[in-house]
Amino acid sequence: MAKPDTAERILDIAEKAARTGGYNAFSFREIAAEIGIKSASVHYHFPTKEALGEALAERYSGNFFKVLGDPQGAEPAELLKRYVAAYGAALKQDGLMCLCGVFGAEIADLPPPVARATRAFFERNLDWLRQVHCRQGMAPEQAEKAAAHMIAALEGAMILARAMGDAALFDAAVARLS
Amino acid sequence: MAKPDTAERILDIAEKAARTGGYNAFSFREIAAEIGIKSASVHYHFPTKEALGEALAERYSGNFFKVLGDPQGAEPAELLKRYVAAYGAALKQDGLMCLCGVFGAEIADLPPPVARATRAFFERNLDWLRQVHCRQGMAPEQAEKAAAHMIAALEGAMILARAMGDAALFDAAVARLS
DNA sequence: ATTCTCCTATCTATCAGTAGGTAGATAAAT
DNA sequence: ATTTATCTACCTACTGATAGATAGGAGAAT
Numbered sequence: 001m002a003k004p005d006t007a008e009r010i011l012d013i014a015e016k017a018a019r020t021g022g023y024n025a026f027s028f029r030e031i032a033a034e035i036g037i038k039s040a041s042v043h044y045h046f047p048t049k050e051a052l053g054e055a056l057a058e059r060y061s062g063n064f065f066k067v068l069g070d071p072q073g074a075e076p077a078e079l080l081k082r083y084v085a086a087y088g089a090a091l092k093q094d095g096l097m098c099l100c101g102v103f104g105a106e107i108a109d110l111p112p113p114v115a116r117a118t119r120a121f122f123e124r125n126l127d128w129l130r131q132v133h134c135r136q137g138m139a140p141e142q143a144e145k146a147a148a149h150m151i152a153a154l155e156g157a158m159i160l161a162r163a164m165g166d167a168a169l170f171d172a173a174v175a176r177l178s
Numbered sequence: 179m180a181k182p183d184t185a186e187r188i189l190d191i192a193e194k195a196a197r198t199g200g201y202n203a204f205s206f207r208e209i210a211a212e213i214g215i216k217s218a219s220v221h222y223h224f225p226t227k228e229a230l231g232e233a234l235a236e237r238y239s240g241n242f243f244k245v246l247g248d249p250q251g252a253e254p255a256e257l258l259k260r261y262v263a264a265y266g267a268a269l270k271q272d273g274l275m276c277l278c279g280v281f282g283a284e285i286a287d288l289p290p291p292v293a294r295a296t297r298a299f300f301e302r303n304l305d306w307l308r309q310v311h312c313r314q315g316m317a318p319e320q321a322e323k324a325a326a327h328m329i330a331a332l333e334g335a336m337i338l339a340r341a342m343g344d345a346a347l348f349d350a351a352v353a354r355l356s
Numbered sequence: 357a358t359t360c361t362c363c364t365a366t367c368t369a370t371c372a373g374t375a376g377g378t379a380g381a382t383a384a385a386t
Numbered sequence: 387a388t389t390t391a392t393c394t395a396c397c398t399a400c401t402g403a404t405a406g407a408t409a410g411g412a413g414a415a416t
Binding site: 020021022024025097100101102103104105106107108109110118119122123144145148149151152153154155156157159160162163164165169172173174175176 | 198199200202203275278279280281282283284285286287288296297300301322323326327329330331332333334335337338340341342343347350351352353354
């Protein structure tokens with residue numbers, strides 16, 4: 001451990017909890033206890049819970065699109081495969097929900113900055129997918145529908161698979177996509 | 179209002195809150211305040227929160243399948259249309275998430291009885307859809323995939339549409355289904 | 357070199373608010 | 387008399403948040 005980097009550890013712990021049980025599932029005290037500091041010290045790094053939630057969504061989104069890469073880069077078919085795989089990895093490697101999927105489900109009860117960051121994630125997903133589909137020669141209107149459909153199917157597949165405790169259901173649900 | 183039927187009103191209020199912000203979004207105090215009784219009185223009707231959560235999921239599931247009807251009844255194509263419309267109605271009429279969709283997203287943090295009732299809802303969905311698809315001449319293996327895909331797409335479409343505050347996104351996401 | 361000042365990251369201690377839950381009393385209906 | 391549905395009054399636990407103290411390091415001024 002070269003650098004503990006407390007702020008990063010806070011985000012790691014909060015993300016895991018949030019992706020398990022939503023916005024109310026992480027608390028300053030629990031995070032502090034897991035790191036071995038006091039809850040007041042967590043407030044030093046993230047002044048309020050909504051600031052932490054917002055940072056959480058922004059970091060998650062950033063990491064997600066870093067994995068996906070440029071929508072104008074690789075072959076469209078390859079990019080779509082990568083897109084589906086990114087969701088699959090979130091579910092199977094981490095064993096957790098998509099952070100913004102959970103936040104999206106409870107969006108109406110989230111503090112505005114967190115809701116905004118969550119919306120930004122989906123907007124960015126729609127945009128990325130629209131571009132890829134257009135490169136496949138799809139008309140803009142169809143590309144919009146196809147993009148919305150893919151996001152929906154993948155987020156829903158994660159919920160279904162986790163609810164039933166059966167990761168194979170994820171693959172079954174998204175088999176037609178890639 | 180012939181009968182206030184407190185238990186039913188408790189469920190109504192809890193359901194609305196849960197479908198907005200999840201399991202932690204409803205509380206005995208808030209429910210009591212909205213009805214005009216004391217929180218202790220809510221405990222009379224539902225001894226614990228997990229009992230209330232379980233009743234919530236069971237009632238929701240019951241109502242849902244009452245609307246859908248017998249999977250061996252009407253024409254398969256008509257049944258599937260009805261199925262998609264049922265999700266659409268939950269979103270557009272109530273302006274709320276699917277209760278079990280929200281619960282599904284936070285399944286790992288739910289009390290076991292609530293998690294069980296949530297799983298039961300999805301299991302029943304899978305079963306209903308499998309039957310309808312088989313009636314369309316689909317092989318069992320394909321019917322399973324098609325069923326999982328439909329549930330996933332619809333739950334995800336609700337999340338996406340609500341997150342973006344745009345009900346049209348729901349229709350866009352599920353356009354290919356019906 | 358030493359001292360002064362500032363910043364970082366933590367601490368202790370505390371607050372008001374809310375959570376779910378319980379015991380026991382009460383009034384009305386059966 | 388018993389049951390039903392409510393009440394009052396309370397408990398413990400936890401929430402996010404704040405004020406103020408502290409220790410240690412970095413850089414500049416003396």
